[in-house]
Amino acid sequence: MRPEQLLPHLRFQTTRSGGKGGQNVNKVETAVIASLQIDAAGVFSPEQQLQLRSKLANRINSEGELQVKSQVHRSQHSNKDESVEVLCKLIKNALQRKRPRIATRASKAAVEKRLTRKKIQSDRKSGRQKFRPGSE
Numbered sequence: 553m554r555p556e557q558l559l560p561h562l563r564f565q566t567t568r569s570g571g572k573g574g575q576n577v578n579k580v581e582t583a584v585i586a587s588l589q590i591d592a593a594g595v596f597s598p599e600q601q602l603q604l605r606s607k608l609a610n611r612i613n614s615e616g617e618l619q620v621k622s623q624v625h626r627s628q629h630s631n632k633d634e635s636v637e638v639l640c641k642l643i644k645n646a647l648q649r650k651r652p653r654i655a656t657r658a659s660k661a662a663v664e665k666r667l668t669r670k671k672i673q674s675d676r677k678s679g680r681q682k683f684r685p686g687s688e
Contacts, residue, residue: 558588564586
C-alpha cells in the first residue's frame with residue numbers, strides 16, 4: 553500500500569502532545585491523529601475490508617475508522633508523515649497472506665538424540681535421591 557493512494561482518504565486531527573517540551577508543548581498542537589474510513593475509502597476490496605477489520609479490530613473505533621496517533625517529533629509536519637507511514641505499514645502487514653505451514657517430521661537421528669538426552673537427565677536426577685536399601 554502506497555501512501556499516495558491513501559492520502560486523499562485520510563483525515564487528520566491535531567492535538568497537544570504530552571511529555572517534555574515546556575512552553576512549546578503547552579501552546580502548540582504537534583501531535584497528529586490520522587483516521588481512515590475503511591469502508592468509504594474505495595481503495596480496498598470487500599475481502600480486504602473484512603481482513604483489515606478482523607486483524608486491526610483493536611485500532612478501529614465504533615465509526616469504522618482506523619486511527620493512528622503520532623507524537624514522536626516536535627513538529628506537526630513530521631508527526632503527520634510519521635502517522636501516514638505507520639498507517640501504511642499496519643495496512644500492509646494486515647493484508648499479507650499467511651503462508652500455510654508445511655508439516656514436517658523429526659529425523660530418526662533427532663528423535664534418538666532427544667531420547668538419549670532425556671535418559672541422561674533422568675539418570676542424573678535419580679542419582680540425587682537419598683539411598684534407601686531394600687527399595688529397588
